[in-house]
Amino acid sequence: MAAAVPCCFHCGAAVLEAHRWRSPVLGAEREFCCAGCQAVARTIVAGGFEKYYETRSAAGPQPQDLPPAEIYDDPAAQQQFAVRTGEHRRSATLILDRIRCAACLWLNEQWLRCLPGLTRVDVNYATHRAQVEWDERATRLSRILEAVRAIGYDAYPFDPQRQAGLERAARRAALWRLFVAGFGAMQVMMYAIPAYLDDGGTLPPESAQMLRWASLVLTLPVILFSCGPFFSAAWRDLRLRRIGLDTPIALGIAAGFGASVWATLTASGEVYFDSISMLVFLLLGARYAELLARGRAARGLDRLSRWMPSFALRLDGEATEKVAAHALAVGDRVVVPAGERVPADGVVERGCSSVDESLLTGESAPVAKAAGATLTGGSVNVEQPLVMRVTRVGAETAAASIVRLVERAAAAKPALVAGADRIAHVLTYVVIGVALLAYLGSRDPWIAVAVLVVTCPCALALAAPIALTAAAARLLERGVALTRSGALEALSRASDIVLDKTGTLSSGKLTLAHTEVLGELDAPGCLALARALEASSRHPIARAFGAGAHAAPVKELVNYPGHGVQALVAGRRVRIGKAAFCAELAGSPARHDDLRSSAYLAGESGWLARFVLEDTLRGDAVSLVHELRAAGLRVHLVSGDEPRAVAALARTLGIASHAGGATPQDKFAFVERLQAEGRVVAMLGDGLNDAPVLARADVSIAMGGGSEIAQLRSDLVLLGERLAAVPEALAGARRAMRVIRQNFGWALAYNALALPAAAAGWVGPWEAAVGMAASSFIVVLNALRLAARGGDPGTWKAVSTSSFLSRSRSYF
């Protein structure tokens, strides 16, 4: 039959018109079913990727007529999925569709790499997603998509809605397989009971034989349908001439089923249909739990990407117009009604309200917002309507940036996971070898089956990834985004933490500590004068004087950037600013050294006052240091600020090791010195200015503040202003590593005991099935403890039924 009708070399379909479409591939003339397959094969060969046909384990996809890809070039449409990464560069995540095997992904990756104008290509083999970055001057997105179509695949930009549909389908399919196996196992068990209870003669042979046949009929769907994933994975590995995690399981099931069918047909020996179907049920149960665990872990990210509202009220003059949120452009003015979500990142123009940003920052108390404050898309306006001006939309919003960063981290395989995979891989070879030896030694196929089934390399392979995903999801809930996959391990080992002062322990907002009167005017008078001068200034120092009554009308106000302000107040010329600047007017040099955090006030008659300014310490800075120390870390304070100010702060916080006036090089050397002592250094800093030091530390934590998250280069990002998240992240990382160690210990100990026991023939197929499934289950359940919401009583009080419902809706 196969010889009579040749198969298409590319897609495997029957060739109906022989010799019509031919082309040489791999050194021989090949037949194709249609012009499309022929063209694809020619393209692949011409591109120099013939190797694909050697390594592939499944037939290629037949090319299809697809709607034109030009619609994706539309800038408005691109806002949804593409992000600007440089002046002419854009980047997007594409879903690669119609992928059949690993060779397909390899082909797509190599193919995209050869395209002109593409500056970066990362293909994720697990999720079938490709991160591409292209130069707008050299190529367009539609050309990239069409290039993928030219080799028979399809690519489209990643759209969470579509992805959700695919995930639901996968969940349903898994549940259906599980049910078929479970019900089959239950019923087959019932048919097996009479044979177990039979103590010779009570069960007539004809009845026994009928029960065997009934068992066979009900085990058939379990084998043919429910075992599909095991067999297809094993088959794929076999085609690629390697052994995967599913190979021993598939072998065990096939051998057990085959032996039982033989026994039924010949009405001899023993049947183990019940053991086989129960094994499949337990295995699929463990897999389903794993699927749910992954879904649950991914939910944190979904919250961020799906909680953007779909509609926005755009303000057109005075009238409002309901538009789709993705149609918003930078600069649009939008009304956010009370109780609604903010549709994009922006700045408050009018109104005063409080906004719940817990989604992003983990901070449950609403934050007050007035004109000029920044709003993050996805947060909820709690009290009053606000008018905002849009500053960032679509893929460039903070929420989308976080999702991308965290996804990138999740896609990478940390060393820990890669190591476990290698061990699991070796173990599969050992298992198959031992099964073979056991069979040759005992001549009993059931011992071989027990060996194949009882050892569980999956428990080993599952031990770390689920725990890491669950821990990352939990951290995200608490306002910490994990952007490098190995960071949790490094954080759990940290012995020292280096803190930066400005923008980290302190808020970066200056306040007036005290006023030193230098001339004839009293302190309140000086302050009123200073307020008058700074009233129109936007300099950070200006805010320190606060709003309030000021002395007199101000005339001839001149701003000298970098130096200060000069004006005529009530007929007198006064200056406020740096010592040198004021000294020009005062006529005498300053009597004090010019500390960075002082502002001077001077008139024509001489010096008036010195204002000592202080960076306000964050409210939770003290407890942060306390908790870090309680967690066993040595705390260091390193800052570029004036050494005396840093020393004073260190005293307040009780930090013994501190260094002030540090340049970025000094900070770098400080971290290096600690590392030379064998310490594992964590660094908490502001992600933009401390980037080199953060990169040097073993693990880095940046204060994101909700703004330039995409540009931050650190392992963990604090999404809010809550410093308490740092010890939480530390505790989370340590818990995750503890769970992973437990999982590894359990998986290794289980296999070390089970393998010899099964090889010695002490374990029946039935016990093997239970042991193997239980070992997977225990690993998954142990990891899931990390994702559990523990000790958060506040949320329950605050959440009303209606908001709870709106929350659960977003999970669909």
Add this chain to the structure above:
Amino acid sequence: MESSLYLLVPLSVALVFLIGWVFWRALHGGQFDDLERPGYSILEDDDRKSGSEPDSRPPEA
């Protein structure tokens, strides 16, 4: 007595397939897609049900 087995065993096999079919219908009708939310729907007031309920579930494809 023993002959009843020849009726009952095939019957039980048929029953398994019947139950399988019923479950298949339920699964693909979306009954297992969300096991949490229906539990909260009894806490909802009936008047809310008519107002905000219809849009709380995206239409099934």
